[in-house]
Amino acid sequence: MTEIRFYHLERSPLERVLPKMLETALQRDWRAVVIARSDDRVEALNALLWVYDKDGFLPHGSKAEGHAARQPVWLTTEEVNPNAAHVAFLVDGATLADPSAFALCCELFDGADAEAVARAREHWKAASAAGHTVTYWQQTGGGWEQKGGG
Secondary structure, eight states, X not given: OOEEEEEEESSSOHHHHHHHHHHHHHHTTOOEEEEOSXXXXXXXXXXXXXXXXXXXXXXXXXXXXXXXXXXXXXEESSSOOTTOOSEEEEOTTOOOSOGGGSSEEEEEEETTOHHHHHHHHHHHHHXXXXXXXXXXXXXXXXXXXXXXXX
16 A cells, blocks of 8 residues: 655645755656646746755756656646656546556645645545555654654
């Protein structure tokens, strides 16, 4: 079964957290898929990943660039794994009906958004009921701490 991690964003916004998580995935030689709920959000994340670090580059693409199979990080609204990714990052309440295409699925949700928190709780219940290993991670001063599940 797929391991599903829930990341509760309390100290930093998605725009600061996601690039760092993608960097970590690539350092582990993992490919990644980022699934958002709208094309506008995909394009905003695409633009962000080009400029978030003035000294670095995070290789990525979306349908605008094409060549999904060659992209280390693929940004999409679809429940796909076109680049043989190890990990999926779900943002803005995106879901995966069948996360089994990935070894790891990370759902990032905004702790200041009551709807996002409620949606994450529902996703947790569904993932647990389906037999996935689920864990809850909370932001600390310098990173993440596992607070539940496992």
